[in-house]
Amino acid sequence: MAKRLLIVLALFLLAMMFWEVAANYTERTALTPIATHYVAQGPDEVGAPNLVTAVVVTYRGLDTLGEVTVLFLSAVAVGLLLTMGGLDQKAEPPTPASEIVETAVQYLFPIVLLFGAYIFVNGHLSPGGGFQGGAVIASATLLLFLALPRSKLRHALLIITESLSGFGYVLVGVLGLVLAGGFLDNRVLPLGDYGRLFSAGAIPVIYTFIGLKVGAELSAVLERFKGEAS
Amino acid sequence: MDPMTLLTLLICAGILFGAVAAVSMGNVVSAVIAAGLTSLFAAVTYVILSAPDVAMTEASIGSGLSTAIFLYAINRTRRQEHEKDD
Numbered sequence A: 001m002a003k004r005l006l007i008v009l010a011l012f013l014l015a016m017m018f019w020e021v022a023a024n025y026t027e028r029t030a031l032t033p034i035a036t037h038y039v040a041q042g043p044d045e046v047g048a049p050n051l052v053t054a055v056v057v058t059y060r061g062l063d064t065l066g067e068v069t070v071l072f073l074s075a076v077a078v079g080l081l082l083t084m085g086g087l088d089q090k091a092e093p094p095t096p097a098s099e100i101v102e103t104a105v106q107y108l109f110p111i112v113l114l115f116g117a118y119i120f121v122n123g124h125l126s127p128g129g130g131f132q133g134g135a136v137i138a139s140a141t142l143l144l145f146l147a148l149p150r151s152k153l154r155h156a157l158l159i160i161t162e163s164l165s166g167f168g169y170v171l172v173g174v175l176g177l178v179l180a181g182g183f184l185d186n187r188v189l190p191l192g193d194y195g196r197l198f199s200a201g202a203i204p205v206i207y208t209f210i211g212l213k214v215g216a217e218l219s220a221v222l223e224r225f226k227g228e229a230s
Numbered sequence B: 001m002d003p004m005t006l007l008t009l010l011i012c013a014g015i016l017f018g019a020v021a022a023v024s025m026g027n028v029v030s031a032v033i034a035a036g037l038t039s040l041f042a043a044v045t046y047v048i049l050s051a052p053d054v055a056m057t058e059a060s061i062g063s064g065l066s067t068a069i070f071l072y073a074i075n076r077t078r079r080q081e082h083e084k085d086d
Helices: A002-023 A033-045 A051-059 A061-084 A099-121 A130-147 A155-179 A203-226 B003-024 B028-048 B052-085
Strands: none
Touching: A033 A051, A051 A061, A051 A203, A061 A155, A061 A203, A099 A130, A099 A203, A130 A203, A130 B052, A155 A203, A203 B052, B003 B028, B028 B052
């Protein structure tokens, strides 16, 4: 009975919270001052047509570095926990996929990888960026695991890619401190022509590092969860 | 009501349906699939609300990778339960 009462009370409090949010909702008709600054000055200051990228990589670059760190820590924790337990050394043999799926995946895999690279290289021009591109690369790995459960990743390569890109990201940030306006300032490299692939300063470089790092981390996490398919 | 609003409402109903299904389903695998469906509908909503950057993340991580990781985890924990039973 007391438990029921508590549940009802919790629901009531939640409902009050949401009611407060919903009742006071009015549609914004103007941008907030800081958003106005981003929209008006963003193209000149950062040079990225995709304003979301300008905010994520440059104006709020430190937050992105934090996100990358969180992802790195969770990948390390997953690796540690799943290796420590010594789980499933003698896993059941996985059911093989049909020959059509296997063949199709062998052709699709490089194309999906290329698409992931396209997303993060064009992060400053079109929607998407390092995280999205990295996730697409990891889904290519997932496709490979689903079709060919016995496939293995080269761990040494993944670790080297991941550490070097993390190092490169921080290095670009520190270079910004020395050569430009501050940590992670993208004007380390010239801003270039607005809307071209090689423009927006260091943003394509940073997004390439993030994309490689996220792709390598998520692929490693997927492989850990898949386990040693015997 | 214009068709776009109707479509948006329909997709939002899909989000709610998926979330409730994920909580109430007895079978874990079906619940995981329902949670993935919720993310997929949410991704479509983000596209309609013109936030393609968020939509890409939601579609690839929310409905793709996390569903796969959950399924792998279920697979491994089940196998352990079997071993304990033996």
